[in-house]
Amino acid sequence: MSVESGGGTQAVERAMSLLVCFTDEHSELRISELCARTGLVQSTVSRMVSSLDRQGFLEQDERTGLYRLGPMAVTLGSIALNSNPLYRASRQSAQNLSQTTGLGVNLAELRDDRLFYLANFEGAKSPKSFTMAGRTAPLHATGMGKAILAELGDDYVRDYFTKGLVDAYTPHTIVDAATMERALQEIRNRGYATEVEELAFGRACIAAPIRGRSGRVVAALSMSGPLSELGLQGRQEELALTVIETADEISVALGFTVTRAPARRTTTAPKETAR
Structure with a gap:
């Protein structure tokens, strides 16, 4: 590798390390905070932040002087979503269900042993x-995560x-693990x-898997909301049918063909074990 290409790669990696410092909990940061989070010296961070600001990846609040992600980050995120086949196949169905x-209606796929949200309405x-x-x-504390885990096999669950x-x-x-295996069955x-209330108090959801052309589960769809609004105790079967039908609609849009009535359409609500 040449010195020029090596330096270019290092610059890109450093720039990316700055961008990923911004999170929901820390959406605005000072130069000193970026230095602390990346381990880079202030002169390097200041130079790179100025470049990212000029290109629209970062922007500075004129009043506070803090930096946040800029409009170019929004543009790239939108392009990434709109080019995702799963997002394109499910967006309208999920939005209609929410209306x-x-x-709330959520769509997520499996990525690095976690749910990765593509959309919510x-x-x-x-x-x-x-x-x-x-x-x-x-995965283990969400309806969509458990809907996916149920299809991944015992070995994956044990490793998880x-x-x-x-x-x-x-x-x-x-x-x-043993309790989860019973819940997944x-x-x-x-x-x-x-x-x-497995992830947050006062919240609940009901979820179904989404299958790709091969029949493999590629994502999950859920309806969620406050316990009082979701009302699982009184209408779990009704909501289950709705979310399964919408997940199937998305699966068909992805190329999956249902050739027979699968066992998963059984919606009798047995005693809840996933608590």
């Missing part, structure tokens, strides 16, 4: 002031539980997953 039910009964697109969430990924977010989070039998 008709008034609940918030209904009148479940408003949010932010988007979930681009965020991640744990031995990697140190299983944190308890509430007293209802499943943190025991129930999900396979009935064709959908639920999550009741």
